[in-house]
Amino acid sequence: MTISPDVLRKNPEDPGGPSASPGETPLPSATLGGEQRRSVEQITLLLFITVPFVALVAAVPLAWGWGVSWLDLGLLVGMYFLGCHGITIGFHRYFTHGSFKAKRPLRIALAIAGSMAVEGPLVRWVADHRKHHKFSDAEGDPHSPWRYGETVPALLKGLWWAHVGWMFDEEQTPQHKYAPDLIKDPALRRISRQFVLWTAVSLLIPPVVGGLVTMSWQGALTAFFWGSLVRVALLHHVTWSINSICHAVGKRPFKSRDRSGNVWWLAVLSCGESWHNLHHADPTCARHGVLKGQIDSSARLIRWFEKAGWAYDVRWPSDKRINARRKEETAKAA
Template sequence: MTTSAPPLAADLVVADATLGGDIQSRKEQIALGAFIVVPFLAVLAAVPIAWGGWLSWTDLAIMAAMYWLTGHGITIGYHRLFTHKSFKPNRFVKNTLAILGSMAIQGPVVRWVADHRKHHKFSDRDGDPHSPWKYGTSLRALWKGFWHAHMMWLFDEEQTPQRKYAPDLMSDPDIVRISRGFFGFVLVSLLLPAVLGGLITWSWQGALTAFFWGSLVRVSLLHHVTWSINSICHTIGDRPFVSRDKSANVWWLAIPSMGESWHNLHHADPTCARHGVMRGQVDTSARVIWALEKVGWVHDVRWPVRDRIQSKLVVNQA
């Protein structure tokens, strides 16, 4: 009689980290729809509510701070660190970025990374989860593809296999715990602005308006800016670098996207920690990584190399 060897610790983590299956349930689709529609309705109501006096400097400060923190959790954490390994952080920075990214309410970190790695593998080809060119190049097909890339792909029943595209994260106990605690961080993200607004103003009205602006409006704005990288930045814009897809730079999205809209360079050199590599290209995500490196909290940062960047310019191709 033979006995099998006991599973390794890493194997146990992987077996315990099925953070949502490979098929999206109806219940998950309904929850996803709610997290998209409700904040968007708040954006539609924002102008009359602000006009009516239900907007204060406290609300704006809370909304801006939450947008900055959770947005950089996506751009620096989910994207440049966990997806592309653009730098190596200490454990505190790693976990903090994973938590802040979770608070952006764009899905658990393992799921997000798996989707994005698959996007890079098949960018603007069959297999890409969110290419705006999915249905063809006619105006009608592109319009349909644009909305697919922007948000409708999120409702696809077939999900990206996490074990295939993010095995490294599924063997990291810290990241597994944070991914599995995603809905807890969603609650923190939604309730924290209200708590801060109530404490600062010492009023229920302050808590309510801070929730409206710092939670609902902030989440919707960040959602649509992030999704615009998939839709707008793969449809229109400048393409100074050689890439095998239709990724493009869109300058007017640079500040709200925290540097992510310098998307053409990103697809030309995915592991580069800075996306805005040309003069005048604002990239706050790269600046934060630079500051973290200066204080010794991250290392082995993959900064752009001048010769490598020059070799990828379209004008320098033979």
């Protein structure tokens, strides 16, 4: 399979290109566990899903009974949107789809910020997502909610699979095939392999800040609960909802070959990712919320990066580009 230029558009500053040809030195692994999910990794994954989720469930009665301090709330919100934009701008729009080009410091910063979202190593995330776009909602898609059929029981089973279940399946995405450009960049390969380190940094920042500000172990503990565990769980489920909910429901004003939809009530928490129909109609577009009133904080930050000179050759939507992807009835209404 040849990956389309729109999916693997090379940055002049990035080494890139196809994986090693016969007779050449194979590309090095970009994840500690290779391409197969081992039992130890699956157990670790289970812990990273269940422990923050239990904290998220416990957060409601705890907040109701004892409240949450402004410090803990600030750490939760700040760390949430740092990781969320690291995923949406970095892992997704930049590394996966090449929606813009980035100067090297920004490229490294986006790789680290995305890693701090605790959603997996950079190369694995990108490879899985590129495969998702190649087979979106068809056989071969790693996480389609329509995997088991269109009846209500089948869709419910499929939603669970798309939301969480697919991550426990044996790894099926060959990273050297879907992300050779990232693997060939030594800095990105190193950050991808350092996923455990960046996870630790992400989880330790809130308790360290909380402890230093309050000068107490209690302050560190509550900051860890809200700023680390609850934050990670919330970000996980919002991100996974793009895979599940946004491929099952939502408005579809644009032509796409799958069932991606726009889900407005996820827009702020997903940093603009839930305007998912346009994204699948035009994957390399730097803005997903292209219609009036569609909030897209990721696109706003990319614009600021562009003005600062950190990002360039941004693929912004034009009226012609948008109208070319509208469904006929939507185009007439517009």
